[in-house]
Amino acid sequence: GAGVSQSPSNKVTEKGKDVELRCDPISGHTALYWYRQRLGQGLEFLIYFQGNSAPDKSGLPSDRFSAERTGESVSTLTIQRTQQEDSAVYLCASSPPGLAGNEQFFGPGTRLTVL
Amino acid sequence: AQSVTQPDIHITVSEGASLELRCNYSYGATPYLFWYVQSPGQGLQLLLKYFSGDTLVQGIKGFEAEFKRSQSSFNLRKPSVHWSDAAEYFCAVGASGGSYIPTFGRGTSLIVHP
Numbered sequence: 001g002a003g004v005s006q007s008p009s010n011k012v013t014e015k016g017k018d019v020e021l022r023c024d025p026i027s028g029h030t031a032l033y034w035y036r037q038r039l040g041q042g043l044e045f046l047i048y049f050q051g052n053s054a055p056d057k058s059g060l061p062s063d064r065f066s067a068e069r070t071g072e073s074v075s076t077l078t079i080q081r082t083q084q085e086d087s088a089v090y091l092c093a094s095s096p097p098g099l100a101g102n103e104q105f106f107g108p109g110t111r112l113t114v115l
Numbered sequence: 116a117q118s119v120t121q122p123d124i125h126i127t128v129s130e131g132a133s134l135e136l137r138c139n140y141s142y143g144a145t146p147y148l149f150w151y152v153q154s155p156g157q158g159l160q161l162l163l164k165y166f167s168g169d170t171l172v173q174g175i176k177g178f179e180a181e182f183k184r185s186q187s188s189f190n191l192r193k194p195s196v197h198w199s200d201a202a203e204y205f206c207a208v209g210a211s212g213g214s215y216i217p218t219f220g221r222g223t224s225l226i227v228h229p
Contacts, residue, residue, distance in 0.1 A: 004158070031215060042205065042221035043159075056216065091158055095215065103149070104217065106158035 002026065004107035006092050012113045013082055021077045021110045025094030032075050033104065034067055035091040043091065049075065051097075082114045117142040117208050121220035128196050129228045136191040136223050138180075138206030147209035148189040149217065150180055154202045162204075165189065176200070201227040 005024045013019050025032050034046040045059040049069040060066070064082075069075040079086055089111050093104035118141040128134055140146055147166050151159040163174025170182040180191045189206060203224050209217040 033216070035219075043219040045216060045218075048216050050215065093159075103161060103164055104159075106151075106160070108156075108158045 004092055004094050004105050006090075006107040006110050008110060009108065010111045010113075012115065014115050015084060016081055018078065018080045019082055019112065021079075021090050021092075021112070023075045023077070023092030023094075023107060025073070025075070025092070026096075026105055028072075028096065029094035029105070030072050030097045031095035032069055033093045033095070034075070034077050035093070036061075037089045037091055037109070039088070046077070046090075079112075082112075084114050087112055087114045117146070117218045119206050119208050119218050119220035121204075121206055121223050123223045124221070125224045125226060127226040127228060130198050131195050134191075134193045134196045134200070134225070136204050136206075136225070138189045138191065138220060139187050140189060140206070140208040141187065142208055147217075148180075148182060149207040149209065150174065150178070150189075150191045151205045151207065151219075152176075152202050153205065153222075159205060162191070196225075196227055198227045198229060201225055 007022045030051045032049040035043040037043050047067045048056040064080045067077045089109040091109045093106045095104050120139045122137055149164045150162040152162050153159045162178050163172045163180055165172045165182045172180050178193050180189055182189050203222045205222045206220040207217045
């Protein structure tokens, strides 16, 4: 079946511009996560959606970052007024419901470059 | 709060040699433990997971890991490394209750020499 998809795969933008990154999770997966991965570093948790519950936004680094999810489907991560330090790979992951919910299925990521 | 330590940033091995990547975790209850692999330019792929039961877990691509509660460790092993195993490896710990937000280690980069 189809895995997690992300678009665009690469995004180059100028400092100060807004960007939107999209994630399509696996059908039936109730949980969706966004992570940031800076070059040569580990995964930095950004935000977590679980079904219709209020999202856990505790990882968002500033109010320039926001994310939405429509039901249990597509999610969009928006970065406003981008800065050079926002350059990173943004990874999306989804998880099935229940006890297996800790296992994550990752998309290929969106590489964001802010000039 | 849960945490994960991967003490080795880089590991270099020769093709055909054995491999062990270290992972130590901190969590108050029984953890869910994972190893993921990330090839260059790719997302993360699950290698194996431990939820409960047998402490020696078999995964894909010939990898295995052993959960040792007394040492708070979940080290990844492979008896004979292939050049295609060169990648970044991440250990993660998930909560067995409550929040389902796993915590990832910073990763270990595996370099394989021919």
